[in-house]
Amino acid sequence: MREPDNITEMKQILEAVLLTAGQPLSLDDMLKLFAGRMERTTLRMLMDELKQDWAEKTLELVQVASGYRFQAKSQFSEFIVRLNPERQAKYSRAVMETLAIIAYRQPVTRGDIEQIRGVAVNPNVMRQLQERDWIDVVGQREVPGRPSLYATTKHFLDDLNLRSLAELPQMEDFEQTEIPLDS
């Protein structure tokens, strides 16, 4: 195929690439497809058009932290699940609480996590989250021992269908009753 010379062809290329990618593609990734012959603004416009084109179809084009991806509309998930009974296992409460602390309080050290949860952090918990590429080390805190500082990754946001941390449920929404000091 020669280089595309019209919008329709460019959109077709983008669609084919996104449908086969298996992961989000950033605007920069997609610009590479056209060897410098496309403006960023044009690309954004084409993304909007593609979104429109697929609005009534089985997949939707969504934007997450690391870019754009096609994903099945939510009404199909239960059918997709029937195909792979051995899907991603649910994480333990320890893992999820650790993840929540890192997500909402980042960057944090293991000590911070232990302080909040009141128990020692099992190294296995951190390993699970790192292997999933949901958290990583972003630096060290300058205190004795220089403990690692953990933060969530883009991949975590992608997997939860989020564009940024700001899209996480607000902490304030978790309304709690005060614990009374006097009875």
Add this chain to the structure above:
Amino acid sequence: MREPDNITEMKQILEAVLLTAGQPLSLDDMLKLFAGRMERTTLRMLMDELKQDWAEKTLELVQVASGYRFQAKSQFSEFIVRLNPERQAKYSRAVMETLAIIAYRQPVTRGDIEQIRGVAVNPNVMRQLQERDWIDVVGQREVPGRPSLYATTKHFLDDLNLRSLAELPQMEDFEQTEIPLDS
């Protein structure tokens, strides 16, 4: 979503599932989606219809050994490849050592290389280096069998960003520290 009760819905489910499967799906796989409420013949018919529906689009539904899958039409492959230029795995140790011997000891015969490495040189190793245009034959040694003499090429120097072989690190750099005999 309740169980699908018409052909359109069933086709949508099949499309969403096939687009996200990441691998070919057999008819048996797909029958599982409908909890025994679909005949094999109906499913085959739906597959044919889906094929038709996509005939003019960017992907095509094809049947391969293990089932059905959507794949990008061939004219898009070259664009998709631009996204992930696949790098061949690293050269094997045998290739790298052979290259090193030719670089430092040229001109050498295969026999010389075998002598130094202590193992027979796989012809494939020489072929890889010749195909890369990093080594070539510069003559024959006048001994029985007239073995080819190999040397590195200009292209090899270019690829390693060297102006001449003299810019290769000298052996003195690797010299091991002497073990002091007296204390």
Add this chain to the structure above:
Amino acid sequence: MKSQLNLDARIYGEAFTELPQDLYIPPDALEVYLEAFEGPLDLLLYLIRKHNLDILDIPMAQLTAQYIVYVEKMKVIKLELAADYLLMSAMLIEIKSRMLLPKPVEIAEEDDPRAELVRRLMEYEAIKLAAARLDIMPQVGVDIAVAAAYYQHISEIKPPEVSLDDLVEAWRNVLKRAKLNSHHKIGKEELSVREHMSQILRRLKTDGMVEFSQLFDVASEGLAKLVVNFLAILELAKEGLIRMTQQQAFSPIYLQVNTGERA
């Protein structure tokens, strides 16, 4: 609050039938509780929320005696976790003892020794709720399926990258195995000679017989390079790779690749 109670029912309700009523845990149920709760904060929070337990109503003496028994048991099970529970009971006892002391008038409300514990409990509870929320969010691989159609991998395979370091490393390995490094040093000069050897062989291969002086570009090459070139010719001759011929004294010297045949 409603969702919180549901959550508790789901998490704890099915795990075991006997729910704790206070921090006094029968030793035989200890293991179960340790499994069911994420730690002392979690257990305390549960007791406060579910049974309106007053932090101060906890029978401290009894509790302490019991926890000391646990330590023995813990040596076999999860000592780390037991330590967390012990620390917590120590903290509760400290709070209680401070509360029992006469309170100086000027001490303000915030200095209530329980305030820090309550703050921690509230923070932990918020995180617990956040974790539960994260857990039910749609997730790639669980509820979200990303398009991953196939494409023909056309092979425009780029050859492997090789760096100078890779090459040096390979050479170092060769030397290590061949145990050559104590005797053999290859320096700049020798490499230049070997490079010229290759070049001369290439030239002789294409041109056949070459007159000695033609191999020296006296006009443009520096002395060092001329010397190296000369050394290369000598080395080639020594290794029997080339043959040098001269018809008579002072006549031109010709070089050619050694073909093994007598001239």
